[in-house]
Amino acid sequence: MKISGKVVVYNHDNISTDQIIPGPYAYIKDMKEMAEHCLEGADRTLRERFRTVGNILVAGSNFGCGSSREYAVIVLKESGVQAVVIKSAARIWYRNSVNLGLPVIFCKTLPDTIREGEEIEIDLASGTIRETATGMIHKGEAPSEFVMNMYKEGGIKPLMRKRVLGELPDR
Amino acid sequence: MAMHAVHKIMAAAAGKEQVRPGEIITAKIDLVGINDVYQIVMQSFQEMLGEKVWDPGKVYIFLDHNAPASDLKVAQAHKIFREFAQEQGCHLVDINEGIGHNLLPEWGLARPGSMIAITDSHTPIHGAYGAFAAGLGATDIAAVLIDGSTWLKVPEVVNIRLNGKLQKNVMAKDAALYVLGQLGTEFGTYKVIEFSGPVVEDMSMEERTVLTVMATEMGAKTTYIKPDKTTIDDVKNHTNAPFVVHETDPDFVYETEYEFDLTNLKPQVAIPHSVDNARNVEDVAGIPINQVFIGSCTGGKLTDIAAAAEFLDGKKIPPSMRLVVTMATKQIVKESIEKGYYQILLDAGATITSPGCGACSGLLGGIIAGQERCVSTANRNFPGRMGGSLEAEVYLASPLTAAQTAVSGKLTCPGQTGLEE
Ligand code: SF4
Numbered sequence: 096m097k098i099s100g101k102v103v104v105y106n107h108d109n110i111s112t113d114q115i116i117p118g119p120y121a122y123i124k125d126m127k128e129m130a131e132h133c134l135e136g137a138d139r140t141l142r143e144r145f146r147t148v149g150n151i152l153v154a155g156s157n158f159g160c161g162s163s164r165e166y167a168v169i170v171l172k173e174s175g176v177q178a179v180v181i182k183s184a185a186r187i188w189y190r191n192s193v194n195l196g197l198p199v200i201f202c203k204t205l206p207d208t209i210r211e212g213e214e215i216e217i218d219l220a221s222g223t224i225r226e227t228a229t230g231m232i233h234k235g236e237a238p239s240e241f242v243m244n245m246y247k248e249g250g251i252k253p254l255m256r257k258r259v260l261g262e263l264p265d266r
Numbered sequence: 267m268a269m270h271a272v273h274k275i276m277a278a279a280a281g282k283e284q285v286r287p288g289e290i291i292t293a294k295i296d297l298v299g300i301n302d303v304y305q306i307v308m309q310s311f312q313e314m315l316g317e318k319v320w321d322p323g324k325v326y327i328f329l330d331h332n333a334p335a336s337d338l339k340v341a342q343a344h345k346i347f348r349e350f351a352q353e354q355g356c357h358l359v360d361i362n363e364g365i366g367h368n369l370l371p372e373w374g375l376a377r378p379g380s381m382i383a384i385t386d387s388h389t390p391i392h393g394a395y396g397a398f399a400a401g402l403g404a405t406d407i408a409a410v411l412i413d414g415s416t417w418l419k420v421p422e423v424v425n426i427r428l429n430g431k432l433q434k435n436v437m438a439k440d441a442a443l444y445v446l447g448q449l450g451t452e453f454g455t456y457k458v459i460e461f462s463g464p465v466v467e468d469m470s471m472e473e474r475t476v477l478t479v480m481a482t483e484m485g486a487k488t489t490y491i492k493p494d495k496t497t498i499d500d501v502k503n504h505t506n507a508p509f510v511v512h513e514t515d516p517d518f519v520y521e522t523e524y525e526f527d528l529t530n531l532k533p534q535v536a537i538p539h540s541v542d543n544a545r546n547v548e549d550v551a552g553i554p555i556n557q558v559f560i561g562s563c564t565g566g567k568l569t570d571i572a573a574a575a576e577f578l579d580g581k582k583i584p585p586s587m588r589l590v591v592t593m594a595t596k597q598i599v600k601e602s603i604e605k606g607y608y609q610i611l612l613d614a615g616a617t618i619t620s621p622g623c624g625a626c627s628g629l630l631g632g633i634i635a636g637q638e639r640c641v642s643t644a645n646r647n648f649p650g651r652m653g654g655s656l657e658a659e660v661y662l663a664s665p666l667t668a669a670q671t672a673v674s675g676k677l678t679c680p681g682q683t684g685l686e687e
Contacts, residue, residue, distance in 0.1 A: 109451060109540060111648040118628045119654055121303045122332070122339040136650040157452050157485070161648055162627075163387040165306065165403035186456050186487055187387055191403035241290050241417070255314035255409050266292045266415045 096246060098178045098198060099216040099227070101149025103141060106206045110137055110154060111161035112188060116170045118162070129166060130173035142174050144211075150177045151215060153206050159188020168192050178217055180205055180224060180235070193242050196250030200224065202235030219246065268519065270423045272458045272490050274512035275398045279381045285420045287521075292415050295324070297375060299366050299384030300407060302329045303627075305343040307385060308350050310408035318354065320414040325356035326375075328366030333622040335361070336630040364595030364621035367391050367479070367563040371471065372597055374505020378493045379512060383410055388563055388645070391479040393458075393489030394471060395497060396511060400488050421487045422521035423458040428465035430529030435680035437573065438473035439565065439643065439664035441465060442480035443534035447544025449524065455485030457521065465528050466491060471500045472569045479564045480645055483541040533680050535641075536662040539649045547667055547679040555661070556638040558583075558672040559652075561592030561619075562626040565643025565665050568598050574669035575607035577680075581673050583615040589672040590632035591616045592624030614672075628653040634660075641671045 114136030116129065123129040134141040145152075152171065158181040159167055168191045171179070178198040192199045198219055205224055209215065214227040222237035238246070248254045257263040269277070269284060277285045279293035300307050319325055327347050335341040344361070351358035363369055367388055370376040378396030382389060385407045392399035402416065410416050426445060432438075459481045466474060474496075478489040491497070493511050501509065533547040560566065560574050571593060583589050591611050593599045599621055602608040611618060617632075619625075625632030626644040633653030634640045640652060640660050647660035663671070666680040 109648075111646075111651075113628075113646070113648045113651050117650050117654050118303070122305075122337075122343050124305070124339070124342075136648075136654075136656060157455070160451060160483075160485070161387065161646060163385055163401045163403055164303065165405060168403075169306075183452065183455070185485060187401050187403060190406065194403060194405050194409075239290075251405055251409055252310065252314050255316075255412060259315040259412065266413060266417075 096219040097216060098219065099214065100151045100177055101212055101214050102151045102153045102209055103144045103149050104153045104206070104209060104211045105138060105141060106153065106155050107137070108155040109157045109160055112159055112164050112167035113161050115159065115167040116164060121164055121166055126169055126173050130170040133170040133174045145174045145176055148212050150175050152176050152179045153209055154181045155206055156182035158184045160185035163187045165191045165195070168195050168197055172197055182206055193245050194251040196246055198246055200235040202233050205233040219243070268515035268517040270458070270518050271492070271512040271514045272398055272423060272488065273420060275379055275381065276418065276420055287420050287422045289420045291418055291420060293381060293418050294415055295383045295410050296380040297324055297326065297382045298407060298410050299326045299328055299386065301331050301366060301384070301386050302333070302344060302347060303331050304385045304404040305346055307404045307408045308346060310405040311411050314408060314412060316408065316412045319356055319411045322354050322356040325411065326359055326366065327351050327356060328359045329361045330365045331623045331627050332629040333361035334620065361622070362596060365563045365623055368567060368594040371395060372504065372595060374501060374507060377501050377505070377507065377509040378497065379510035383407065383416060388479050388482050390481050390486050390489045391475050391563060394474040394478040394491050395501065396490065396493035398488050419456070421457045423460055424454060424522045424524070425460045425462055425520045427463040427523065427525045428461065428528055429463050429525060430465060430527040431468065432465060432528055432531065435666055436531050436533055437664040437666055438469055438476035440531060440534040441528055442477050443536050443544045443662060444528070444531055445526065446480065446483060446536065446542040447534065448526065449484065450542045451483055451540065452485050454481060456487055458488050458490055459484055459486040460490040462492065467494065470569065471496060472567045476564055483645060533664060533667050535667060535677065536647055538647055538659040538661065541647060541662065547663065547677065548682060551677050551679050551682065553639065553677040555587070555641050555671055555676055557588040557590060557632065557634055557640040558668045559590050559625050559632055559640055559642040559644065560665055560668050561590070561594070561624050562644035563594055564645040566592055566594035568601055570643060570665035571598060571602050571607050573665045575610045577666060577669040578614040578673070579610050581614055583672045584675045587672055587675050589614065589616040590619065590625060592619045592631060593621050595621050625652055634658045641668050641677060643668050
């Protein structure tokens with residue numbers, strides 16, 4: 096699986112789910128409407144940049160710390176984010192991204208060097224990222240087999256549907 | 267292979283003899299919780315073609331984060347939850363009861379050996395009772411509702427040994443903030459954080475849960491405190507249900523071990539905007555504060571209310587200060603009334619809101635404005651946490667520090683009220 100696109104860079108650490116989607120918005124039922132507040136607690140321009148600049152988010156370490164709200168993955172997807180490259184993630188946010196099929200690559204080097212708007216190509220299976228302009232290669236962490244499988248299935252929802260329909264064995 | 271008690275709990279839940287760190291297992295869950303922020307659970311459940319919850323007796327819906335409903339959207343969400351609970355026959359814990367995390371031990375549902383999964387990041391709190399307890403996302407939980415299972419990666423275990431003895435005016439919250447200050451917010455990511463040592467053994471169950479709930483801010487997947495007499499007595503006081511205490515093998519090797527001597531520990535405060543910005547309160551004392559919040563699953567338990575009330579007895583907060591108190595559960599409200607704490611707090615000038623999460627999650631009952639500062643006994647001080655203003659500042663501290671700050675109107679170290687004058 097390969098994903099390419101231009102990056103939106105917000106290279107800060109400890110971006111909490113409260114910043115990705117502030118608590119009071121969690122009761123909005125329509126996800127499109129909720130996504131209008133995507134990353135509002137960090138930088139209000141980011142959401143617009145996903146439209147005008149690029150669809151790969153690059154950020155720092157411990158991304159998605161704090162509350163378990165899955166909305167913190169959904170609003171990124173709803174804002175058009177196709178993949179996320181970060182130094183590290185908080186556990187529940189990462190787990191939610193896997194379950195919802197949003198590809199995440201952990202890479203220590205790229206966030207510090209890449210510039211907003213540059214194009215990259217991610218090879219998910221190997222965890223490598225290539226900067227299109229310079230050809231520079233960044234070695235990220237390859238997702239586990241389990242996680243790759245989840246990406247291929249499109250997340251836990253299609254998987255569970257297959258189980259319910261008897262197309263897959265019970266767990 | 268030597269196993270940790272948590273690994274044994276996971277192995278039992280997966281129907282296996284043994285499990286190894288890094289391995290992915292499918293585990294059976296004993297208790298599933300859903301809180302009122304996540305109506306999306308029910309939507310995901312339907313999208314995954316779920317019809318009947320696999321075992322409604324094991325499912326608890328907690329209307330605790332925004333209780334009673336603060337606006338129309340929340341009221342609609344609560345309505346949907348009530349209908350779902352009714353239709354499925356699962357437990358509805360309505361707006362009058364309090365915070366799910368504190369209700370589980372009151373109801374004897376946090377027990378050694380049990381597997382607990384809740385749509386809430388502070389679920390690791392129940393490791394204080396020797397349970398495996400992890401927070402899961404909403405869709406994850408919806409999948410559990412279908413077949414009672416979930417995928418789990420078997421975590422490594424780190425041990426935090428707390429030696430020495432806490433001095434007067436130093437509470438479990440200070441110990442937790444100190445550990446965060448020393449080790450940061452990431453050292454426990456994906457891991458089990460075990461707390462051990464004389465300081466922990468000395469603590470009541472309520473105090474132990476302060477350590478385990480704060481472990482969420484250390485990144486923990488779950489936590490563990492070896493069940494001892496204090497644990498067993500507490501659990502048996504609340505339930506007759508059987509439970510299994512697994513023992514860690516004597517030759518088990520922790521991934522990392524940390525040791526701290528807390529005998530000289532002074533009261534701590536985490537200054538904005540990160541939980542690991544810990545300082546001695548005395549080093550930053552004197553900062554003017556607009557509001558003190560005593561509440562949450564971390565700092566709204568009976569011991570916290572008692573500590574605050576004992577100090578506030580006969581005192582009054584100044585007109586420049588607001589003191590918002592939100593007790594964690596209905597039971598705590600009742601006991602506070604019986605013991606006279608409720609009256610003391612009211613007389614001191616407190617605003618007491620209905621039990622639940624209240625201002626902790628910034629949804630209702632004590633939201634702070636931009637450019638305001640709040641000293642809080644809760645567990646997070648991220649930007650925007652207490653209502654959305656990025657210019658608001660939250661300082662995390664113990665209930666004692668909070669109570670003393672409420673009286674002096676500025677951040678104050680317990681035992682040093684007025685010292686900075
Ligand atoms: S009190 Fe705060 S931390 Fe605890 S469950 Fe409620 S919102 Fe979460």
